[in-house]
Amino acid sequence: MKSLWLLMSMLGAAGAGAAQSPVPVKATLFHNYWSEEVPQAAAAYRVQRLETPGQVRLDSVFATASNRLLRVSRTLWPTTGSDTLTTTITTRWRANGALFVVHSELGSQWHGTYNCFDGAGRLKRTTVYERGRELSSQCYDETGTARPCTGAEYSEQMPTFPGGMNGMLAYLGRSIRYPAAALKTGKQGKVLVEFYVTETGDIRDIRLKQSVSAALDAEALRVIEAMPRWEPGVQDGERVPVRYTVPITFAIR
Template identity: 35%
Template sequence: MKALLPFALSLAALGAQAQQSVLTPCIDDSMVLYLDEDLVQVPMAKAYYTQVLKPTNGAPKAPAVTLTFFPDGQLYSEVTYANNTRRVQQGPARSFYPNGLLRLSYTADDGQTDGYLRTYYPDGSPKRNDLYDHGRLIKGQYFAPDGQLVEPHVPFRQDPAFPGGNEALVAHLSNHLRYPSGALRDAAEGQVLVAFTVTARGNVDEVRVQQGINPDLDAAAVAAVRTLPAFTPGRADGERIPVTMLVPISFKAPGAVKALRRLGL
């Protein structure tokens, strides 16, 4: 199972009234998302954060910037992507505290953190100074609130954890996976790659097929993943965050069915 780098933070926020006054009329509704305090998408009436895809003046390959706002209209985060269609982080990303002080700053290259990733406490004092080479940590410094260097180094990110570990995750999926009757005719086999989001609350959400085989097997794989119980949420710099996960699910046609197909039956 592979977790994707989060901190395209799932940017953030604006209240309904502020949103109406700030976003008119150049922002299409399709370019706006409403998020609760755990960065889970909700209807506008329940929103805490508002996330906006900044228009790029029609240039298809222009960098796309996603802005997130607090309820009062204060900027929470800004993340740069390659373009509107290729939603891979490319360029600077920053997030802020409600008081406007910088909280996080880093640069991404083709979706990987590259260069310095720095974070700060609410009073502006340094919290983290990590150096990356295309996603690989070269050296890191993590400071306590009193300015003392913490050893051993505290990783920036902790991925979501399934209760009982990966073996328990595999066992759960195996127990809930059913070979669909619709796939028997062709004795279909193969591996379906399923993506899902572990929310900041640990719940499994947004289950979808990343790479499929056929509609029957794809649907069976998605159904199995939807039965997963809550994870321990992922964290970035100690804060709970939503994280995209990938899990491969393999199907094998029953032996008797394959034997019949070999006989042309």
């Protein structure tokens, strides 16, 4: 109930104090991690699209299967005038329900204040950005006392395959089966496969980044789809979905 109240407060704040008028709801859309529309069962998040004269508003809601909020973003997209950059305000929560991050973006760049909170929901870092450029940063201890920031405050960890890179190479070596059709025609090359490693370590939204042939592409996708669960990526101490690319080279020896 608390999360629902937070969501309603955030999404309703923009209209506070203004004359209320009906806002036409165009659609509720379901997206994958690539922001492509997909059926609800395959969605990573849902988007409520609303239109007013000169502007489109997208309210994106990421949630768990139990409907606990993970992230809420409001994006405003001007449809008239010369400045059509989107502005986005995002709030994220940790797995324990505590506030995690509140930040804003202009276009695809951080712009404005980025606030990060610790596992108990206490402010631990405030950074000010201007179109992606960091202007200032201030960190805080558990008592709220200001202190200098260290490199660890910005720690990021990429997702890892079980056993690391050696484990992945071993998995690919024993899993790949050279397609007979490709052997017959002498087809070789490097297939690049992109996917997201979710905050739970699952592989989602697999796609080809570089194709070689139908047979080799299909085998590369099969092997990626069959991968075991990864160790998720981490940002600011919280597991996050991360885009990852794996090259798979097919060579006839």
